[in-house]
Amino acid sequence: MKNNFNYGVDQLSCSTALQLSQGLLKGALSDFTKTQINKSAGYVQxxxxxxxTVYGINTGFGPLCTTLISPADTRKLQENILKSHAVGVGEPIDPVLSKLMLVLKVxxxxxxxxxxQLQTVERILWHIEQDIIPVVPKQGSVGASGDLAPLSHLFLPLIGLGKVWYKGEIVETSTLFARLGVSPIHLGxxxxxxxxxGTQFMxxxxxKAVVDMQNLLTNADLVAALMLEGLNGSIKPFLAELHELRPYKGNQFVASTIHNLLQGSAILTAHKNCSRVQDPYSLRCIPQIHGASRNAWLHLRETIEIEINAVTDNPIIINEELTISGGSFHGQPIALPIDYATLAVSEMGNVSDRRVYLSLEGDTPNVPKLLLKETGLNSGFMILQYTTAALASENKGLCFPSSADSIPTSLGQEDHVSMGSIGSRKLLQVIDNVSRILSIxxxxxxxxxxxHRPLQSTPIIEAVHQEIRNVIPHITEDQPMEAILLAAHEIIQSGKLVQTAEATAQAHELALYGKHVEHFNVY
Structure with missing residues (x-):
């Protein structure tokens, strides 16, 4: 396990947050942080x-903000809010996401x-360290006054209620606490x-989307480069001179990366003087399409890393004299980039599906129609494109921006909501769908x-191809494809191609990534 991460002090990145939730990095509270927490709790007292009279401390919540609560009932008020707001429905989210919510909240x-109170924060840390993770339903947040319903489920276990994941099973918190000899805490x-x-659910x-999307984008460039070789694509659309005239960071990065991958290929040289004037857009416009999605990813990452290092609850306690009831819990600042990223990922699937279709046409010398030499009795790869078409079409429906909708809640007190929680769930679904398109x-x-054998490509492309062939054979006749589809999906999700490309580039002292690489590194 790596060195400690200091909660509240160190800057949290998307990859660091994920490492904390995966147990690859240990988080702790410094003495300075403990002092700050105690000071803030003291202001409340x-x-x-x-x-x-201060909202949420000695008043009711939402439309009940004018109802005063006696000092004797303030503790009961805080427990009641967890109970009353835990109204989420649907299947539980992945426990990795629940644990990530705990990390972000701490x-x-x-x-x-x-x-x-410090003891409350320490109990949340205990849940993280013991891997006793609250069960959180996926539906019920409108992403405005924070993720109220999911966060209520997340913290019911603090008071001995709700359910938790423990050693791979869902158990009642009260049952587990009794078994472990643990007592619930009392909220102040x-x-x-x-x-x-707070916005910890969305x-x-x-x-997770930032990390998964980066892996998807990098794999997409590698697979597209392999497809360019397979379909005798031209390297000219990837020349730096072209992209210096329209200098989007993502476009330049993709163009120079793929140029680096293909430069020196014998396959490329063999068709250098062919009669084809231009490639179809799905090949020729890879820098523009993949690059635009990279620009969207960059915007998402920058936005989310501001969010996860921010204070997003309400009211904010500045000192004993200044308590601000504002709107820092509102999800709109991240809901819009989440929707933008969903569209950007979907477009990666759209263009990947087009390249799949293109590969089946049989218009490339030496590459047979449907990617099989003997067809008729064999359907070849024809039906694979049905799957990419189905997934690409499904993504189009998922691209409707959740943030375009708003339904007033809380008797009109919360009269505009972001729906960022719905958008964020859709983003992960589209990422998964596109990873399956890309695997095909x-x-x-x-x-x-x-x-194109016996011609050889570049060392990196050859290594990438061999990595695929280690688990997926060349196909000569129709056969069940389920195992092959699963193996291809695992290659994409695991990042094996990326690791292979990076290791080969290092071994041969070759450039791999293009310009602006510093912008597109998640770490």
């Missing part, structure tokens, strides 16, 4: 003692502006509100590439 609370004034106000999904392009690209 002073407010309670003076009976000064980091926000550790900033020292939420008025929460403002703590319930601090726990359930942000956790977006953090991988199968087709490797098959097309085979027909």
């Amino acid at each position: 002073q407010i309670v003692a003076t009976e000064k 980091h926000a609370l550790a900033k020292g502006f939420s008025g929460i 004034a403002k703590e319930g509100l601090a726990l359930i106000n 942000a956790a999904h977006a953090v 392009e991988l199968i087709c690209a490797a098959q097309a590439f085979d027909f």
